[in-house]
Amino acid sequence: MFSPQGPSLRELAVQALSSVERGYDLLAPKFDHTPFRTPDGILDATADALRPLGPFDRGLDVCCGTGAGVRVLQPLCRERITGVDFSAGMLSQARDAHPDGEWVRADVRAMPFAEAFDLAVSFGALGHFLPDERPALFAGVHDALRPGGLFAFPIAAPQPITSPLYWALLGFDLSMRVRNTLWRPPFVMYYRTCGLPEIRDDLTAAGFTVTTVPLTALGRRADGTPLCRLVLARKTG
Template structure:
């Protein structure tokens, strides 16, 4: 499951008993050697499926910078990554010296009308459903009119599959852990279905469509467009 350079079981245990921020600070030096990093196949398929080229790009919850490679491939102007883990940002800075990296809570993004494209990879499970509207509203605010917010979503595995029961077991384990241990570590795989995400995106002011990525697991790219007009009220 992990490469020889990945974290040990002890290191993963310490991370799991930490807060999300502290856990990722600890994991950052070895994060790219774990299965938690978004695979290159998904990154490459996302870059290929994005409609055209863009100006400035924003990677929301950029981690060690895997998504910055997508932005650098499709954006003609400087790109920005935002994350609340100083450790992850330090790793991203080493690999992407040309990017602007900002430490911030993405539930309160400090941007307004600055970007043409925003992306995120593998991060939405770190937000409870009640927290997602603030994230999506912040992304909407950060984009220029007509800007695009894009991210990949895999189809739920069939109930007869090992993947389904593994995800269910992981989510149940996390709920038990968070019920008996503080600080909480929020990471749930079953709270980010495409219908639920679409509802929250539309409530934030996006129009939503999807494009197939042609990858195993029936991955789709969510393409959420910020309206070009200003809503009354």
Template sequence: MFSPQGPSLRELTVQALSSVERGYDLLAPKFDHTPFRTPDEWLGATADALAARGPFRAGLDVCCGTGAGLGVLERLCTDRVTGVDFSAGMLDQARAAHPGAELVRADARDLPFDAAFDLAVTFGALGHFLPAERPALFRGVFRALRPGGVFALPMGTPPPPTAPAYWVLLGFDAVMRVRNAVWRPPFVMYYRIMHPPAVGADLVAAGFTVESIDLPSLGHRRDGVPRSCLLLARKPA
């Protein structure tokens, strides 16, 4: 649909009517040929912002998908890099692209790590977690980091109601809510629940200290506000 190598409309429909896990298993072989993959510009901007705060030893990509974020960790970390995801299909793709990474199949809401990493990242995954699920996710990342470790979350700045993107995202979320009200299993993916201030408050509640860094290289809204920011959540030393 998006390119000759991407999924067809029929394939996307089947995936959208599946569970999150099954949907990503089906989409995995063609995922990198869709707009759902984190753009290289986002990956580069995140890596550049983190480089000044490194080097880091061990890195963890939470909800790693096909492994786009593993490349960021390989650039920044001097020791091992690890990706975790609950889709076996996505992990197969990540394994092929990053043979040197350790890949673990697990639910991000119940991460099986304890003080093992200095840097954790996640790219584009927060929309799969309802606000009530974020505390478990963030507590697991907090537990997985060593004292002084950093959790980096690049996020888009919500567009104002005067921007067409506001109404596109509103419409998408509305369609998803109707779909989940009438069809099982649910497919959780909402864009308008990822507000940086709310996410930051949940990170603080999990024990992190949080700062927000603008990513101006990713552009600005018409009102001059950067389109993207990087939340840096640090576990106290």
């Protein structure tokens, strides 16, 4: 599961018993050697789906982590790329890997941007926000985009109840709820709070027009439906 350059079990345990911000600060130097980093296949499929909708001028990676989203934004955006995250450790890694980018430390629920970007992307971050926090996140992205701007992120299809992964994700979420009941500060990371219908409703309430496209390069389920879709939220006006 982890490469030899990845974190030890002890390091993961310390991270899991920290806050989200402190945990990612600790994990940052080894994050790209863990399965938590968004795989290149997902990044490339996202870039392929967005390419016909561009080109774009300025791009924003929301909850950028170590900067993996640069792989998507760089070939699509003609101007400067910006990443925003609240972990100083993750931003330090992103800055070292991509010195041409602009890396901003901020809480994405209150981003310091106003109509500055044409394209915003995000990868693997929604599970770090409780459902009642999503409206603030989406409102911040909406404010950061220029009129007509696009917010895009991949979302996996729900697992059937017969799938071992369904039970693995359910078990993980339950263990996180127990951990957050018994231990402070909380570490918010849930896999089953980000269903497409709920996300679509929250995006629409924030002022976006929402569509999806299948990321067929990532495969299909047994019933023929795509394993992953790209959510395309367009700021109207």
